[in-house]
Structure formats: structure tokens, C-alpha cells
Amino acid sequence: MAKNVVRVGNVEIMALSDGSLEFDLCNFFPTIPEDNWQPYEAHLHDHRVRFNLGSYLIRSDGKTVLVDTGLGPKPADTPDAPWGQLLRDFETKGVRLDEVDMVVMTHLHRDHVGWNLMPQGTKYVPTFPKARYWMSRTDWETSHQPDVQPMRFPNAPTCVWPLEELGLIEFMGPEQHITRDLTAVPTPGHTPGHMSILITSGGERALVLGDAAHNPVQLQEPDWVSRADMDPDLTRQTRKALIERLEREQILVAAGHFEAPGFGRIVTLEGRRYWRGL
Numbered sequence: 001m002a003k004n005v006v007r008v009g010n011v012e013i014m015a016l017s018d019g020s021l022e023f024d025l026c027n028f029f030p031t032i033p034e035d036n037w038q039p040y041e042a043h044l045h046d047h048r049v050r051f052n053l054g055s056y057l058i059r060s061d062g063k064t065v066l067v068d069t070g071l072g073p074k075p076a077d078t079p080d081a082p083w084g085q086l087l088r089d090f091e092t093k094g095v096r097l098d099e100v101d102m103v104v105m106t107h108l109h110r111d112h113v114g115w116n117l118m119p120q121g122t123k124y125v126p127t128f129p130k131a132r133y134w135m136s137r138t139d140w141e142t143s144h145q146p147d148v149q150p151m152r153f154p155n156a157p158t159c160v161w162p163l164e165e166l167g168l169i170e171f172m173g174p175e176q177h178i179t180r181d182l183t184a185v186p187t188p189g190h191t192p193g194h195m196s197i198l199i200t201s202g203g204e205r206a207l208v209l210g211d212a213a214h215n216p217v218q219l220q221e222p223d224w225v226s227r228a229d230m231d232p233d234l235t236r237q238t239r240k241a242l243i244e245r246l247e248r249e250q251i252l253v254a255a256g257h258f259e260a261p262g263f264g265r266i267v268t269l270e271g272r273r274y275w276r277g278l
């Protein structure tokens with residue numbers, strides 16, 4: 001199994017997972033004719049696309065930063081759901097929830113905010129009791145638009161909005177340094193305020209991708225947008241520019257929805273781009 005911890009200069013990145021999700025191909029990529037997938041069968045599981053629900057725990061400059069918090073506890077009526085495992089993964093890997101100083105959300109879709117809070121009676125308490133919660137103001141505002149919220153940010157009312165009353169929110173802007181080694185890089189399209197997180201330390205770099213890509217196929221087919229991409233044109237534009245940069249500068253990538261642990265680099269072989277897992 002690929003190892004779940006990498007070092008980038010003085011920074012340690014540990015891959016954690018809330019489990020996985022699967023969707024029928026035609027459901028998740030409704031605009032891509034099925035036949036176009038033929039060369040990429042190896043990326044599919046029985047006509048389905050599988051997503052790891054990856055989070056990354058970054059130890060940087062004396063701070064412990066958790067990027068994304070999975071889909072959250074499984075509902076009582078789906079005890080067999082293959083997700084809802086993030087807290088167990090913390091335990092397995094020997095990380096305490098109160099070690100987390102900062103929770104950083106790449107965006108506010110439901111599979112990135114699920115474990116932010118725990119219900120307690122009629123109130124909510126932070127799952128990571130010492131953390132402040134970082135997000136883009138643009139996604140925060142978009143998650144409050146009544147015509148957008150129910151479809152695009154279904155669990156924001158229980159997993160994101162209560163953070164305001166708890167006084168735990170920090171907004172991050174484009175290119176903002178959130179620690180000495182971490183920078184929020186705007187990668188809009190999938191959501192309007194989507195951010196990837198750049199790690200720079202000791203002359204080395206890595207990028208926590210967020211949902212700028214969901215599947216390695218999109219490195220070869222950057223125009224393939226999914227139904228989860230809110231602005232298809234901007235998604236394509238952002239993805240192409242990002243892929244080019246990541247390859248040109250050989251930046252290590254941490255891709256939360258690729259096969260766990262999701263660490264790898266983008267390379268070109270015989271004129272085609274590929275994902276090379278670590």
C-alpha cells in the first residue's frame with residue numbers, strides 16, 4: 001500500500017479518509033458520452049466512478065491543519081454506507097481531535113465539511129475542539145443563496161452555518177498565507193470560491209488539490225466536467241491552467257478524490273498526461 005505520510009521540506013502531510021463514494025458514470029458525468037470512456041476502463045469500477053473521501057492533516061510551523069472533513073457521520077438508515085470513517089481513521093493513525101488547530105475547507109460542498117460539527121441537543125459543538133475553521137468568503141456567501149443552497153450546499157445549514165454563532169470562522173482570501181508554509185490558491189469553477197492549498201517549505205512544494213479534478217482521467221481530458229462543477233467553463237479554464245503549472249513546476253499533488261492516499265505527480269509520456277502515484 002502506498003504510504004500515507006509524505007514530507008515536503010519541514011512539513012508533514014498525512015492522508016486520512018472518511019471512506020469512499022461511488023456514482024454511476026452517466027450520473028456523475030452526464031455530458032460525456034459513455035463510449036468516450038472506453039480507453040479509460042481501468043479507472044472505472046463496474047461502470048461506476050469511485051471517489052476516495054480524502055482529508056489531509058498537515059503539520060506545519062508548529063500548527064496542525066486539517067484540510068477538509070469528509071462526508072460526515074452515516075445516517076441511521078444507511079448503516080452499510082462505505083463512508084463515515086474519518087474519526088476512526090484519526091484513532092487508527094494516533095491523532096487526537098484536539099491536536100487540530102485549524103480546519104481548512106477547500107470548498108463547502110457536502111463531502112468536504114461533513115465532520116466539522118457534532119449535534120449536541122439543539123446546538124452544535126466543534127468536532128475539533130481547539131480549531132478555528134477557515135473557508136473562502138465567496139463560498140460562504142454562495143452557500144446562503146436560497147436558489148443555490150439546497151442543491152449545491154445541502155448540509156451547510158448543519159455543518160457550516162452554525163460555525164458563525166460559535167465564533168469559529170476565519171475567512172481566507174486569494175493568495176492569503178494561512179500559516180508560514182501554507183497559501184490559499186484560488187481555483188474557482190467547481191465552486192465560486194474554491195481554493196487549493198499550496199505548501200512551500202525548504203525549497204519543496206505540494207498542492208492539496210481539492211476538487212479541481214475528481215479523477216485522473218481529467219488530466220488527459222481536462223474538458224470533462226461533472227455535474228458537481230458549478231461553472232463548467234471556469235472549471236475547465238482553471239483545471240487546464242492548474243494542470244500545466246503542476247506539471248511544469250513538478251509540484252507534488254495531494255488529490256483527495258483520487259485513489260487513497262492520493263499523493264502523486266503529473267507527467268507526460270509520449271505526448272499524453274498521466275497521473276503517477278507516489
Ligand SMILES: [Zn+2]
Pocket residue numbers: 109111112211257
Ligand atoms: Zn468533493
